[in-house]
Structures are given as C-alpha cells and as structure tokens.
Amino acid sequence: MSHAPLPCCSVRGLTKSHGEIRANDGVDLEIRQGEIFGLLGPNGAGKSTLVRQLTGLLRPDAGSVQILGHDIVRHPERAARLLGYLGQESTALDELTVALAAETTGRLRGLSRSAARAETAEVLAELGLEPLAARPLAKLSGGQRRLACFAATLVGERPLLVLDEPTTGMDPVARRAVWSAVDRRRAERGTTVLLVTHNVIEAETVLDRVAVLDEGRVIACDTPGGLKALVDGDVRLDLVWRGEAPLTVPAVARLAERADCSGRRWTVRTTPEEARELVAAVTAGPAFAALDDFTLATPSLEDAYLRLGGRHQGLAK
Numbered sequence: 001m002s003h004a005p006l007p008c009c010s011v012r013g014l015t016k017s018h019g020e021i022r023a024n025d026g027v028d029l030e031i032r033q034g035e036i037f038g039l040l041g042p043n044g045a046g047k048s049t050l051v052r053q054l055t056g057l058l059r060p061d062a063g064s065v066q067i068l069g070h071d072i073v074r075h076p077e078r079a080a081r082l083l084g085y086l087g088q089e090s091t092a093l094d095e096l097t098v099a100l101a102a103e104t105t106g107r108l109r110g111l112s113r114s115a116a117r118a119e120t121a122e123v124l125a126e127l128g129l130e131p132l133a134a135r136p137l138a139k140l141s142g143g144q145r146r147l148a149c150f151a152a153t154l155v156g157e158r159p160l161l162v163l164d165e166p167t168t169g170m171d172p173v174a175r176r177a178v179w180s181a182v183d184r185r186r187a188e189r190g191t192t193v194l195l196v197t198h199n200v201i202e203a204e205t206v207l208d209r210v211a212v213l214d215e216g217r218v219i220a221c222d223t224p225g226g227l228k229a230l231v232d233g234d235v236r237l238d239l240v241w242r243g244e245a246p247l248t249v250p251a252v253a254r255l256a257e258r259a260d261c262s263g264r265r266w267t268v269r270t271t272p273e274e275a276r277e278l279v280a281a282v283t284a285g286p287a288f289a290a291l292d293d294f295t296l297a298t299p300s301l302e303d304a305y306l307r308l309g310g311r312h313q314g315l316a317k
C-alpha cells in the first residue's frame with residue numbers, strides 16, 4: 001500500500017473575523033511539499049489574515065492549521081521553526097545593516113555565528129545585495145529594503161517559505177532575483193513556498209498551483225493552466241486611443257458599452273471571431289486615425305482571475 005506524502009500545510013474550515021468583518025470564511029487548502037503555491041485575490045480578500053494564522057501570529061476563531069504535521073492553532077510557537085515568513089509590515093530589524101539583519105535572523109533561527117555569517121554572505125551574493133551589505137535597512141529605498149528583508153527570510157533555511165507580496169516596490173532585476181531564488185530553493189532543497197501576490201502575470205511562471213480568495217472564501221484552486229482553461233477560447237483585445245475615443249463611430253460607441261476603460265486604454269474580452277470583426281472596424285476610417293495602438297492576446301492567468309472574481313479590479317496593483 002502506498003501512502004500519499006504528508007502535505008506541507010493543511011488548512012480546514014479556517015474562520016476569522018475582525019470585528020464585523022469576516023476576513024476568512026471557512027477556508028480549506030492543502031499545500032503539497034515542494035510546491036510553489038500562489039494565493040491570489042483582490043485587496044481585502046483575506047490573504048494576509050489567512051497567512052498570519054498560518055504563521056501563528058493570529059489566532060483563528062475556528063478551524064485548523066497543520067504544518068508538517070504540527071497543529072499551529074494549538075502550538076503557534078512551533079510555526080517559527082517550520083517556516084520563514086516575509087510579511088507586509090516593516091521589520092523589527094530596521095535599525096540594523098543589511099548583513100546584520102540577515103545574520104541576526106540566522107542566529108535567531110539557531111545557527112552558530114559562523115554559520116549565520118557564511119549563509120548571509122551566500123544569500124547576499126545570490127541576490128546582488130553585496131554593495132548594500134553595510135547600509136542600515138532604514139536608510140534604503142523601498143525596493144532595496146524589501147529585497148534585504150527577503151534575503152533575511154532565506155537565512156537559516158526553513159522547509160516552508162511564506163512570502164506576502166515579496167516583490168512590492170522592486171525593480172525588474174530585483175524581481176527576477178527573487179523568483180530565481182524561490183525556484184532554486186524548491187529545485188535544490190525541496191522547499192515549499194506559499195506566495196501571496198497581486199502580480200499574477202509575473203508569478204504565473206513560477207507557480208505550480210493557485211488558490212483564488214474572494215471575500216474570505218476560496219473560489220477556485222487549480223494549476224495556472226487549469227484556471228486559464230476557464231477562459232480558453234477567449235481573446236483579449238486592447239485598444240489605446242490617441243486622445244478621446246471617436247464615439248461618433250457606431251462600432252466604437254457600441255464597444256464603449258462593454259469595454260473595461262482605463263483612461264485611453266480599453267480592454268475587451270471576446271471570441272476570436274468577434275475580435276477579427278472588431279479589429280476590422282477599428283482599423284478603418286476615422287477609428288483608425290484615432291487609434292494609437294492595439295494588441296490581441298490569448299488569455300493570461302489574470303484574465304482567468306478576472307473571470308472568476310470579475311467585479312474586482314484588485315490585481316492591477
């Protein structure tokens with residue numbers, strides 16, 4: 001008889017209210033070992049509330065959280081030994097230099113001084129942070145500080161990494177360094193990663209599975225491919241006007257009623273057949289003269305998300 005491996009993290013019926021607001025409403029999740037698992041959802045969906053309960057920082061009103069077989073509701077103090085957590089709030093280590101913050105995290109996690117130092121040097125090199133090693137966290141730019149906090153989270157390795165919006169404020173080079181570091185830990189050490197993110201398109205390439213949270217509930221849980229199958233067959237037409245859209249053109253006026261309009265950019269989700277007709281209509285006559293740019297694209301994970309929780313626009317952060 002074969003046994004399924006122990007899940008890394010198992011959440012059942014998790015419920016938490018902040019006063020009147022039910023931030024988590026019976027959440028069930030199972031994260032497998034070695035998986036990069038994404039938690040998506042609009043602002044206020046309850047992602048941070050969920051994550052803070054997994055990390056033992058917040059006590060649920062009801063439900064259970066097991067991490068590698070440990071009951072985190074009963075023993076919240078065990079979470080620190082099982083997971084590395086990068087939260088959204090600023091760190092208590094803000095007065096320290098980048099190197100010392102990382103080293104101190106390693107020491108707090110039980111590494112000897114020399115091991116903490118060696119790991120810090122490795123992680124700073126991996127993330128391109130060596131030039132900032134001697135600078136206090138409080139004196140760095142937002143993106144630099146975020147990367148330094150991410151570095152500290154990696155020192156004193158834990159089997160589970162919980163990363164709440166790790167790339168907020170980072171430039172593309174730093175973002176790429178974060179995703180490669182995450183991917184490398186999974187490939188080389190079997191680390192499990194729970195990633196909370198708004199940046200769906202960026203995260204799509206590293207995620208094995210995704211749960212979509214909306215108003216405190218899991219409304220979908222699947223692979224990125226599985227979620228995208230929800231919008232299979234649809235295409236997205238983006239139009240960018242030079243100035244005001246030419247609403248005197250009947251086809252454009254009709255489009256205005258159903259497009260998501262964001263300034264000069266209009267987005268329409270439609271079938272390939274209709275997209276061809278729309279493109280023909282806007283690339284002729286006065287509409288074309290008013291058009292700055294247009295693109296037709298196959299669906300992304302963000303389109304799948306919008307289809308699921310479409311009334312929210314929270315992922316466009």
Ligand SMILES: Nc1ncnc2c1ncn2[C@@H]1O[C@H](COP(=O)(O)OP(=O)(O)OP(=O)(O)O)[C@@H](O)[C@H]1O
Pocket residue numbers: 018019021022023041042043044045046047048049050
């Ligand atoms: N300490 C608190 N006191 C009162 N209400 C809170 C508190 N923390 C969160 N909430 C409310 O609970 C709901 C869920 O918040 P949460 O921070 O978990 O959402 P989120 O999905 O992490 O959002 P974001 O993407 O903006 O970070 C929101 O309606 C929020 O206003």
